[in-house]
Amino acid sequence: MTEYSAFKVELTDHIAHVQINRPDKANAMNAAFWSEIVDIFQWIDDTDAVRAVIISGAGKHFSAGIDLALLASVASELGNDVGRNARQLRRTIVRMQASFNAVDQCRKPVLAAIHGYCIGGAIDLVSACDMRYCSSDAQFAIKEVDMGMAADVGTLQRLPRIISDGLLRELAYTGRWVDAAEAQRIGLVNQVYAEPHALLDAVLAIAHQIAGKSPLAVTGTKAMLSYMRDHRIDDGLDYVATWNAAMLQSEDLRIAMAAHLSKKTPTFAD
Template identity: 65%
Template sequence: MSEYQTLLVEQVGNVAHVQINRPEKINAMSAAFWEEIITAFDWIDQTDSVRVVVISGAGKHFSAGIDLMMLAGASHKMGSDIGRNADVIRRNVLRLQASFNAVDQCRKPVIAAIQGYCIGGAIDLITACDMRYSTADAHFSIKEIDMGMAADVGTLQRLPHLIGDGMMRELAYTGRAFDGAEAAAMGLVNRTYADHAELMDAVMGLARDIAGKSPLAIRGTKEMIRFSRDHSVEDGLNYIATWNAAMLQSEDMKLAMAAHMSKKSAEFAD
């Protein structure tokens, strides 16, 4: 496992815990963070013994989003030619998008555990996760509109699939803050908890439960959910038929059926 400046990454059993680790900066996402999240998720994707991922923030907050010092530094590099400036900005935005695409495209389920601030780029991050849980008093905001810009790292593309188009537009146009209770009511988070300790205990328990399932079945389920998000029902049905033509022959299915019949837990290979 690599050494990180902005993350703490550890494996506990079959669960990888990725912690944003800049509590003194409210876990703001510096230049190093965007590179390290790709490195971390590449390791997770390639490590078969990791079956589930939990993302959280160290300290009192999940994340205050992109580090404004990083944005200020990028603006100082602009030249006098508008076309060349535009090309630089576009390439930089695509590079940032790749960081959260790595989360979205990870073969393993990714669970976000959110407390305190979850603002701007942090919304982009959690929308790339499979599931989200928070404390009741967590503080959410699509803050980019108040910075004079449109969110550009995934929120506007992924959030409508989670909470619906109309609510997404309200939050994106106004930048208004909302708490964990409202996030749960709109479907952004699955459930809220009284405090951070209770949140982490519940999320880690959920992660262990998922890690006990067939990793091939989990892999196929995530792949089909992601594919169906961006394709027609007919395309999705055709894909799962082709996928399961191979996967229904796996040893995992025999183990799962035997365990179900005997009312015991199955032990699946990585």
């Protein structure tokens, strides 16, 4: 498996564990982070043995967001021409957006296991995941407003589908902190666990449940849910009818039905 400088990646029992691995920098997102995450999720998408993904952070925090050294580097490359600066900045922003689009568009379910700080760019990342879980020490904040900018890598586009509009506006306008209990109450996370080890064990158990299902059924379910974010109900019904016209012919359906009738655990091919 490829070695990465900003991540540690492991594949065990059909579950890919993608760990942000810069604990000495609170897992701040440096230049390598943004390019490596695209490669990692391309590998995940292409590898049939992967059926579910967990994203976590090494050390005391999930991630403190974008590395300030990276922002300084981007600023140092700007010149005196406003038009050329704008073009260069836009290219950088779009390239960074593509990094989290790779997470969002991954065909496999992605589960975020969050502890400690989840700030700024880290909110963009977990917003791109299918589900979010945290430990009781987790703290969340949309901090871009305190840096004099609007969040531009996905938070303001994806969070409206996760938490209420009014509350999102409050958090985005004020940059205030949200603790684990509030995060669960507002629907930002599915569940809170006492400490990071319990969190990871629980998320791993959920990932194992998903990995035990038909990979075609899980992929199809994610595709339909993602499609419905931007389409009408009748469009979605038409799409799933076309999708299942093919997928209902899969051997997985016969295996699942036979296992149900015999009260045995099914085993599906990758």
